[in-house]
Amino acid sequence: MTDALTLDQFSVFITVVEKGSFAAAARHLNRAQSVVTYAIQKLEEQSGVMLFDRRHYRPLLTDAGRALFPRAKRIVDDVADWRIQVKGIARGVEAQLTLVLDFNVPAGLLSQVLSEFGGAFPLVELRIILKTSDSAVEVLRKGDADIGIMSEYKPNLDDLERRVCGHVELVAVTAPSHPLATIASHFPAVVLRDHTQLVLGEAEQIGDQDYGIHAINRWRMTHMETKHNLLRAGIGWGSMPRVRVANDLESGALVALTPDRWEGSDRMPNFPLIVAHLKRNAIGPAASWLIEKFVERGLASTEGRHEDPVTSL
Known part of the structure; x- marks a missing residue:
């Protein structure tokens, strides 16, 4: 039967393997060697397998012992983690x-x-x-x-x-191939209205009051990477975190747009x-x-x- 297995038996088993002998394990655990030997015998008896080959000067793991040793270590580690987590919960650390x-x-x-x-x-x-x-x-x-x-x-x-x-500094961008890319700096913001704007937003937000929406036609998406890729492909324009598009602006893969107004301000937002x-x-x-x-x-x-x-x- 395995229902009488104890954590101490697993700990002794691990110590014998790591120290190389029953005597060394006994010294490490500060126990009599007979106590260590008995713990291993009970573990073998209750598990129904021999864990050590005792025919040699030093006990050697059997095939079963080698197979079960990692599991024994995991059991001991899991119990140790359990105790740490219980203490943490008791003192208020979130699970x-x-x-x-x-x-x-x-x-x-x-x-x-x-x-x-x-x-x-x-x-x-x-x-x-x-x-x-x-x-x-x-x-x-x-x-x-x-x-x-x-x-x-x-x-x-x-x-x-x-x-x-x-902080998050926004910049309006589009691809060099987009019509907006040819417009001079500080153009009237109303020009943006006639070009498809790419916007981050959840489907359930459609119809809500939108911040930073300038275009009549807007495409919504839920992933920044999708928006970024479409902007680089020249499919519309949109605002992006400057840090996100810094390399594209430097390489020319994207160009910065400079409308004269943005949500009532004469500059792009910095949140x-x-x-x-x-x-x-x-x-x-x-x-x-x-x-x-x-x-x-x-x-x-x-x-x-x-x-x-x-x-x-």
Whole structure:
């Protein structure tokens, strides 16, 4: 029968293998050798297989022992992880966190912070959702995410506790082959109305009041990468994070458009990038750590400039 197997038996088994003998394992465990031998005998008896070949000067693993040794280590490691996680939950460390990001979050910032997070909270399960800015806010408000990282370009976010962790500079672009590319600088913004605009947006947002929409005909898509590819192909124009298209502008694959007005201003927008959570929700140590790190790492960068924003997960 295997129902009497104990964690201690597995631990002794692992120690004998790693130390090379029953005597060495006994010294390491500070036990009598007879106690170690008995634990192995009971494990073999209850498992129904011989784990060691004792015909040699030092015990050697049998085929069964070699096959079962990795599983024994996994059992011991899993129990150790269980105990750590239980202690963490008892002292308030979250078992799971969900992040919602918009497409403007720099990939470099994300990877840097999450790499550190994995080391600081190895047992906290992380779930990441990628959305457009408007949808990211709604995911947070519905309670489907604990933390949101997004561009703050709309008012009415008073229900969110917000910290700035960078900025998002937008630039209107199109391909050199597009008719708009031949227009002189600082042209009347009304000209944009007659050319197809590529816009990031969820299907359910159609009909909502749109920020930054200038064209009569607009194509909506939910992925930044799709929008970027279509812009480079000359299929319309649109606004993009400058960091995302910097290489294209330098190489000439895209050209910057300079309308004289944009949403009532004489320049393109530069939005704060924020990390936020619902004010009504208490956050635990892991979430607090993440927020502080995003702020620290984001503001420590050169004006929040990292590599390209995330495009997919």
